[in-house]
Amino acid sequence: MIDALSDFQSEHPERFLFGASVAPFAKSLDYPEEEWESDFQKMKELNITAVRCYVAWDRVEQKEGELDFHAYDHLCDLGLKYGIGIILNLGGVFSCLTGVYPPQWLVRKYGCKPPKPTPTAVAENASPRISICLDNPLYRRKAFAFMETVVKRYAENRAVIGWMSWNEPALPFCYCKDTQKRFCKWLQDKYNGNLAELNRVWGTEFPINYESWEEVQAPAGFGFTGGGLNAWRDWHLFTHWRLADAMGAVRDIVHKFDTLQRPVTSNLVHSLAYYRHTMANLNLDMAGGALDVIGLSFYTRAHTGDTFDPLHKAYCLSRYRSVSREPSRRMWILETEAGPNVRQITEPQRKLNHWMALAHNVKCFLLWIYRCRYSDNQVGNFNMMAWDGSITKRARYNGEFSKMLQSHGRLMNNVSVGRTAAVFAPELQSILTLATHGGGLVPNLENAAKELEVCTRSLKGAYKFLWDRNIPADFISEWNLRDMNQYKLILLPMTENMTPEWAEAIRQYVEQGGTVIAESPFAFKDGDNFLHGRAPFFGLEEVFGAWTNDREGRESAPKMVFDNGGTADVFFYWHEWHLTGAQVLAKYETGTPAIVANRYGKGLAVMAGTEIFRQYFSEPQEATTALLERLATEAGATPTARVLVNGDDAAGGLVEVAKLDGTEGTVYIILNHNEEERLVEVFLPEEDLTDMETGEPFDGKAFVMPPLGGRALYKENVRK
Numbered sequence: 001m002i003d004a005l006s007d008f009q010s011e012h013p014e015r016f017l018f019g020a021s022v023a024p025f026a027k028s029l030d031y032p033e034e035e036w037e038s039d040f041q042k043m044k045e046l047n048i049t050a051v052r053c054y055v056a057w058d059r060v061e062q063k064e065g066e067l068d069f070h071a072y073d074h075l076c077d078l079g080l081k082y083g084i085g086i087i088l089n090l091g092g093v094f095s096c097l098t099g100v101y102p103p104q105w106l107v108r109k110y111g112c113k114p115p116k117p118t119p120t121a122v123a124e125n126a127s128p129r130i131s132i133c134l135d136n137p138l139y140r141r142k143a144f145a146f147m148e149t150v151v152k153r154y155a156e157n158r159a160v161i162g163w164m165s166w167n168e169p170a171l172p173f174c175y176c177k178d179t180q181k182r183f184c185k186w187l188q189d190k191y192n193g194n195l196a197e198l199n200r201v202w203g204t205e206f207p208i209n210y211e212s213w214e215e216v217q218a219p220a221g222f223g224f225t226g227g228g229l230n231a232w233r234d235w236h237l238f239t240h241w242r243l244a245d246a247m248g249a250v251r252d253i254v255h256k257f258d259t260l261q262r263p264v265t266s267n268l269v270h271s272l273a274y275y276r277h278t279m280a281n282l283n284l285d286m287a288g289g290a291l292d293v294i295g296l297s298f299y300t301r302a303h304t305g306d307t308f309d310p311l312h313k314a315y316c317l318s319r320y321r322s323v324s325r326e327p328s329r330r331m332w333i334l335e336t337e338a339g340p341n342v343r344q345i346t347e348p349q350r351k352l353n354h355w356m357a358l359a360h361n362v363k364c365f366l367l368w369i370y371r372c373r374y375s376d377n378q379v380g381n382f383n384m385m386a387w388d389g390s391i392t393k394r395a396r397y398n399g400e401f402s403k404m405l406q407s408h409g410r411l412m413n414n415v416s417v418g419r420t421a422a423v424f425a426p427e428l429q430s431i432l433t434l435a436t437h438g439g440g441l442v443p444n445l446e447n448a449a450k451e452l453e454v455c456t457r458s459l460k461g462a463y464k465f466l467w468d469r470n471i472p473a474d475f476i477s478e479w480n481l482r483d484m485n486q487y488k489l490i491l492l493p494m495t496e497n498m499t500p501e502w503a504e505a506i507r508q509y510v511e512q513g514g515t516v517i518a519e520s521p522f523a524f525k526d527g528d529n530f531l532h533g534r535a536p537f538f539g540l541e542e543v544f545g546a547w548t549n550d551r552e553g554r555e556s557a558p559k560m561v562f563d564n565g566g567t568a569d570v571f572f573y574w575h576e577w578h579l580t581g582a583q584v585l586a587k588y589e590t591g592t593p594a595i596v597a598n599r600y601g602k603g604l605a606v607m608a609g610t611e612i613f614r615q616y617f618s619e620p621q622e623a624t625t626a627l628l629e630r631l632a633t634e635a636g637a638t639p640t641a642r643v644l645v646n647g648d649d650a651a652g653g654l655v656e657v658a659k660l661d662g663t664e665g666t667v668y669i670i671l672n673h674n675e676e677e678r679l680v681e682v683f684l685p686e687e688d689l690t691d692m693e694t695g696e697p698f699d700g701k702a703f704v705m706p707p708l709g710g711r712a713l714y715k716e717n718v719r720k
């Protein structure tokens with residue numbers, strides 16, 4: 001799995017992947033095929049090295065058994081002729097297993113049914129637009145057979161450089177009998193065939209006494225009168241798995257039949273993972289496990305509802321990087337805006353986003369889209385080139401950016417972001433948090449989005465604390481618990497639930513010398529949401545050297561008083577600690593411990609009695625921030641560089657400095673996220689750095705960065 005990307009990089013050492021999505025598309029008519037060759041000539045002129053297109057089953061096989069691949073053959077011929085690599089989107093699009101829509105004959109000839117969005121919905125295909133549940137066995141069999149045909153056809157075609165298993169994966173719940181059958185099987189595996197255990201875990205909101213697995217039904221809701229939380233949690237996890245499993249099935253077909261073993265990727269969408277978590281069911285952790293290289297859609301302006309401030313962009317990029325199974329954690333951007341839509345990205349915004357993505361380990365840019373669609377509702381939107389295929393000003397500046405990257409391709413492909421600090425963010429916690437704080441009752445998109453936004457401020461606050469200080473930050477979730485020891489510092493925001501596995505990972509990490517900082521409420525419920533009398537439990541009381549058994553709200557809160565006399569407010573809840581070995585870092589005015597620290601093994605475990613990370617996001621308290629800074633420094637979680645912005649300490653000044661390292665050399669990328677210019681001074685240990693765009697030596701002096709400016713300084717290692 002990992003080898004596919006490594007092989008790819010060694011086969012294309014100098015080529016930096018930069019290009020756009022081209023026809024054939026999966027929906028709407030394509031621009032004329034007679035013009036494709038002149039398009040490729042222009043791509044060459046624009047330093048484009050890669051393109052991407054869809055292999056849409058419903059367009060290739062409009063009548064069962066009659067397959068028409070002429071467009072793909074033609075595209076591959078052009079790719080070989082002009083030296084431009086092609087990434088084929090083989091599998092799903094959104095919630096459809098292949099292309100945006102399945103072939104119509106599956107419904108007319110075989111009567112395949114659409115997903116059932118609620119337990120009582122009537123599922124019939126009754127309009128020209130059809131859909132089919134991806135658990136339908138006949139559909140799966142025929143779809144996977146089609147994919148096998150495609151992979152075999154291009155298995156030795158060197159124009160193809162990679163595969164996409166899925167475009168923007170998402171999967172709503174489905175209550176059809178095929179899906180329920182798979183759910184039942186999934187539950188039997190999860191509960192080791194122990195139905196009594198399922199009855200115990202599910203039967204908390206009201207008693208449940210299923211007598212056979214066939215009686216088990218998927219929950220329709222959760223909350224105060226909606227149903228039990230644990231059934232809902234399992235339904236979520238199952239649907240997450242169902243999507244990742246389908247992505248994995250496509251990946252496996254490629255691995256099995258692609259002679260050249262090219263990497264498999266997919267453009268994950270952050271808003272499908274978080275802001276619409278309830279409906280979209282994209283589990284980044286699981287999806288990452290189904291890919292050779294992490295890919296993403298990176299829209300920051302052109303989509304309705306995008307609210308991507310610099311922090312949020314950085315957060316997303318770090319979150320994606322953290323689910324990469326590839327050792328260097330390279331990422332590919334498979335879609336990012338090029339042209340006009342509801343909002344137009346400007347040249348400075350576009351270039352800053354390119355630089356920012358590079359700073360976070362992106363090794364491929366494919367813009368959406370090269371030329372615009374020829375029909376239906378996106379005609380004239382997103383396109384980089386003009387309607388008739390001629391070169392625009394925006395195509396020129398993107399082409400110039402690619403030219404610069406091509407001249408540093410080997411270096412940029414082989415440097416990566418190091419590991420310093422991480423934020424603990426298990427996927428299970430996000431499900432439980434949403435279910436607990438998301439208002440309950442029937443899942444509601446807008447409500448869920450709003451509530452989760454409030455909940456994620458803890459996560460974002462923890463990330464922001466690190467990002468504001470240029471301390472490189474990753475995320476720890478279920479899959480990489482064992483990687484904790486690669487970090488100096490781990491922050492534990494909003495970790496209300498605790499599992500034995502998480503607790504043991506935290507314990508071992510601290511014992512071996514790591515530093516953790518937890519905010520409260522912390523570890524007072526287990527993974528089944530059962531209360532445990534005292535917190536934290538599962539052995540963490542010993543690690544943190546203190547416990548609590550209650551909390552109060554801010555209305556009754558005293559101030560926190562620090563050793564140096566500084567004071568700070570609590571945020572919402574506040575807990576008093578009973579010490580079993582911890583030292584007190586801050587007290588409440590009443591004299592009881594508020595923030596405590598415990599030496600455990602070779603490490604340090606710190607626990608705050610209030611939501612210090614959520615507070616940092618919206619109402620930072622100077623004294624608390626100063627304590628966090630001291631703890632980070634003592635843990636060895638140091639910034640990439642010391643930076644002055646307009647002569648002042650840079651923390652929170654929206655100037656980001658990233659460091660990428662590798663066998664080929666070192667690169668610093670400096671980003672001014674401000675809409676105004678800034679005087680920036682960076683203190684770097686390396687001498688003889690060169691500016692990547694101008695080729696001029698860097699003199700180490702303060703320099704003016706334009707609004708939304710990006711700059712790279714590099715030093716190549718002497719190759720032996």
Ligand SMILES: [Zn+2]
Nearest residue numbers: 133174176179
């Ligand atoms: Zn279904």
